[in-house]
Amino acid sequence: METANETIKQAPLLEARNLTKVYEDGVKALDNLNIKVMPGEIYAMLGGNGAGKTTTINIFLDFIQPTNGNAFINGIDSNSDPLEAKKNVAFVSENVQLYPNFTAMQNIDFFVRLGGKSNYKRSDYENALNRVGLQSEAFDKKLRDFSKGMRQKCGIAIAILKNAPAILLDEPTSGLDPKAGKEFTKLIGELRDEGKAILMSTHDIFRAKEISDHVGILNNGELVAQRTNAELKGVNLEQLYVEYMAGYMEETDQNLVLTNDLN
Ligand SMILES: Nc1ncnc2c1ncn2[C@@H]1O[C@H](COP(=O)(O)OP(=O)(O)OP(=O)(O)O)[C@@H](O)[C@H]1O
Numbered sequence: 001m002e003t004a005n006e007t008i009k010q011a012p013l014l015e016a017r018n019l020t021k022v023y024e025d026g027v028k029a030l031d032n033l034n035i036k037v038m039p040g041e042i043y044a045m046l047g048g049n050g051a052g053k054t055t056t057i058n059i060f061l062d063f064i065q066p067t068n069g070n071a072f073i074n075g076i077d078s079n080s081d082p083l084e085a086k087k088n089v090a091f092v093s094e095n096v097q098l099y100p101n102f103t104a105m106q107n108i109d110f111f112v113r114l115g116g117k118s119n120y121k122r123s124d125y126e127n128a129l130n131r132v133g134l135q136s137e138a139f140d141k142k143l144r145d146f147s148k149g150m151r152q153k154c155g156i157a158i159a160i161l162k163n164a165p166a167i168l169l170d171e172p173t174s175g176l177d178p179k180a181g182k183e184f185t186k187l188i189g190e191l192r193d194e195g196k197a198i199l200m201s202t203h204d205i206f207r208a209k210e211i212s213d214h215v216g217i218l219n220n221g222e223l224v225a226q227r228t229n230a231e232l233k234g235v236n237l238e239q240l241y242v243e244y245m246a247g248y249m250e251e252t253d254q255n256l257v258l259t260n261d262l263n
């Protein structure tokens, strides 16, 4: 019998359903990927270079189309209704693309308005930049003089100001120094506690374990392991990760042997 809890169960804010991507050159980057991120959850995708993490995020953003399957943002199909879907998501890439000749404030004002928000005051922008830890002396400096981490902080501030229910992050801590990385982890924990659904790719196993509600390991476009935070208690995630990658390595080695035998 259905319980009251089940009837009020929330729907996922981000969902990859049987997502498959074969690029034009025949590379199968995703193979039937299924992922759900509920409101108030952080899902970290781990996996080696070329595992399919960025491909997944790019399909959610409709930068590329899936070969099969669907990506839903707040129940809206990202690829058949991209404009509606994208209203529900904020995105921060590894290399934040902002205007070098604009100051931090000018960039924020431009991109926040572009995202459809026009009622913010300078004090709101200042609050967001303080929240991401950008030093106040940099607020009115041009971005061309910013470090990668400082640009990343501006990108995260823009994402916060968009106030979308879902957030996609592609290697968000890659340019950050350890202190900024720690601050960032705290910040996405706060956003999760506000009810956001966060899907991020990362190579930072320790931070993924520390902050995530779910960790998925991708290998060659397949989700080979998925664990909840509770399931990871007492588990050495690095070892688990290496074991899955080792499986892949053996498979590749066998393929290499076979290929060599044929030559
Ligand atoms: N535009 C493209 N055309 C053809 N193949 C692509 C394209 N983009 C990615 N690929 C291939 O798809 C696979 C998955 O790449 P993807 O960028 O999604 O991996 P990733 O997990 O984000 O890796 P990384 O950790 O290095 O960022 C790789 O084999 C890659 O070479």
Ligand SMILES: [Mg+2]
Residues within 6 Å of the ligand: 053, 054, 055, 170, 201
């Ligand atoms: Mg990537």
